Amino acid sequence: MLFVCLLFLGHAAGVFRIEPGTASLPAFSAAWPVLGGLVLTVDFLLLATIGLLLSFSLPQLEPLPASLLTLGCTVPPVYLSYTGVLQPGVLPMEYYLLIILILFVINVLISYYAYSHQRQQIIDTFSHYVPVEVVRQLCREPDSFSLEGESRELTVLFADLVNFTRVAEQLEPMELTRLLNRHFDVMSSILLDHDATIDKYIGDSVMAFWGAPLVQHDQSSKALDAAFAMQEAVAELSRDFAERDWPTLDLCIGINRGDMNVGNIGSSKRASYTVIGDAVNVASRLERLTREYRVPIITSAHVVQSSPDYTFRQLDRLVLRGKQKPANIYQPLFKGASTANGDDAWLGMHDRAIELYIKGHYLQAHEQFSELLKLKPDDEYYRGMIERIDRLFD
Template sequence: YLYITAYQVQTILPMEYSLLIILVLFSMNALLNYFIETHSKARILQAFGQFVPLKVVEEICRHPDQVSMDGESRIMTVFFCDLQDFSNVAEQLNPKQLSLLLNKYFDEMTEILFRYRGTIDKYIGDSIMAFWGAPVAMQDHAQNAVLASLDMSKKISELSDVFIKRGWPGPKMGVGINTGRMSVGNMGSKYRIAYTVIGDSVNLASRIESLTRRYRVPILISESTRNDCHDIVFREIDTVQVKGKHNAARLFQPLCRKSDTDSDMDEWLKKHQQAIEAYNNSETEEAIRRFKILKTMRPKDGYYPAMIKILVDKNP
C-alpha cells in the first residue's frame, strides 16, 4: 500500500520503509507457513498418534506426500494376538481387576509393538491386531513383526508371574503372523472410519493364530513370513489345510535370533527336523517315536505331546 501511494504521488520512500515492508512480508509468509505446517502435523497426529510410534509420526510429518489414506495394495505383514482361555480368566476376576489386568497387558504389548514400528489396527476384546509396512513403507516388516512377537512372549511370561502373585490367573497368549499382499487405507462409513488392512492374507493370519492352541505354542507364522526373516531361528510345526485356502500352509514357530543359539539348541533342532521329516513322509510310528524322545528332552514343551496326540488320534 505504501509503495502504491508513493507511486501515485511520485515520492521515493526512504530505505528504512522499504526494509520494514520486506521484513513484514517475510514475517507474515513465515508465520503462514508455520500455521500450515502446524495444522498439517496436528492432523497427522490426530490420524495416527494412537496407532503408530512417535518416531513414525515424525517421519510422516517430514514426508507427508509419501503417505496415502486412500486404499492401496501393498505387500505387508499382519499380526493377531489373543489371550488364550480368557473367558476362564475373566470369570475369576471382578470388573475392576479385569480392567486393571487388560490395561496393563495392552500397555506392555503396545509398547513392544511400537518399539518395532508396528501400527496398531485395533483392540478387539482381549485381542490385538497390528500390521507392518504402512502408513510408512519398510523393507524389514516381516522381521520386525516376528521380533516383536518374541519380545511379547517373554513379557507375557513376566506378567503372568506378577498376576499370579496378586492372586490373579496367569494369562497365556497366541500369536499368528502372515506376510502377503493386502489392501490398506481408511475404511468404514461416514459415521466411523478406521485405517485398517483387509484381504486373504489378513484372514490367513487370523486363522494361523487360532492354531496356536492346537499345537500348544505361543507363536505361529506362515512360510512367507519365515522366508523374509534372515536373522531368526525357526522350527517347522506342521503343514495344514486352512479353511478357505486352496493351498496347504506350512507353519513355523520363531524361537530366537540366530546370535542367541548354542550347540544344545542346534542338536535339538536337528532331532526335531528328523521327527518332522518322518511325520511329513507319513512314517507314523517313527514320527511318534522321535516325538516321544523330544518330549523327554524338553518336558515343558507342549508341542510334542500335542503332536503325539494328533498322530495317535489319526491312527488309533
C-alpha cells in the same frame, strides 16, 4: 486491522508524526476535531478496504495466492499517489506499503504458529499408533506415503489372550478393565518400540503391521522381535498379576507376510488406516492354531523366507480354513543360528519326525515324537502331536 486504522487516524490528525529528524506528539484535544472528517476521505476508505481485504483473505489462502494478493494490494496506493488522488500530507504512500507489509508478515507468523501447533497435534495423535520418528518423517516428507488404498507386501501380527473368558469371570468389571489397560499399555509400547503400526484392538487382542505407511525392508524380523518381547512381557505381567491375586495371562501370536491392501478404509462418516486381504486372514488363522499346536507363536513360510536371522521349526503342513492348497506352518525358536546346546541334532530329529508325519507314516512319526518328548519333556507341542496320532488310531 484496528492497528492500521489507529495508525492512519493518529498520523492524519496529527496525534503523532514519524518523519526523519522530527518527532512530535501534540495534545489529544487538538486532534479530536480533525478525526471526524478523515473517515470519509479517499485515503481512509482505500486503507480500510485494503486492510479488511488482507485481514480476511490472507488466513484463507495458500502461500502463493496470498503473496500475489498482497502484491496486488500495493498497486492502488502507488497508482493513486502518483496521480495525485491521495494526499501525501494525510498519509504518505510509504505508510500504505509498510502497513500492507505488516499485515502480510503478521499473517505469515500466525500461519506458521498454527501450522506448528497442528503439526505437533498430528505427531501427538498418531504417535499412539505409529512410532514418533515415523510420524515426524511423514510430516517432513508427506509425498513418501499415501493414505489412499494401495497394494503392498506387509507383515501383519495378531496377538490374543488365551482363555480370556475364564479370566473375565474371575474379576470384577473395574479390575478387569485395569488388567486389560495394563496389558495393552505394555503390548503397545513394545509394538511401537519395534516400529509397528498398531491397527486396532479387538476385545482382548491387538492387531499390528509393518511396512506401512513407510517402507520397511526388515519388517518380518521386526515383527518377530516384537513377538518375543511381547511373550517375555506377558510372563513378567503374570508374575505381577499373581501378586495381586489376578489370573495369569498367556498370549498367542500369529504372524504372516504377503500382499495386502493398506490405506484409509471405511465409510464417509468414519474410516481407519488399516490392512485387508487374504494375507491378513491367514495371520488371524495362524494365531488361532497356536492353541491347537500348543506353541506361543506360529508364522507362515513367507515369514521364514524373509527372516534369515531366525531359527524356525516346522509344525505341520495343512490346509488352512478357507484355502485350497496346503501350507507349511512354523514356530520361531530363537534369533540366530542353531549351533549351541545340541540344537542341530534336536532339530534334525524334529525335521525327520515332521517329514514322516506329513508323508503319513504315523507309527514311525509317533516313535520320533516320543523320543523328542523325552529329549524335551516340557515341550507341549510334542505331547500334542503324539495325542493327535493316537486319535487317528482310536
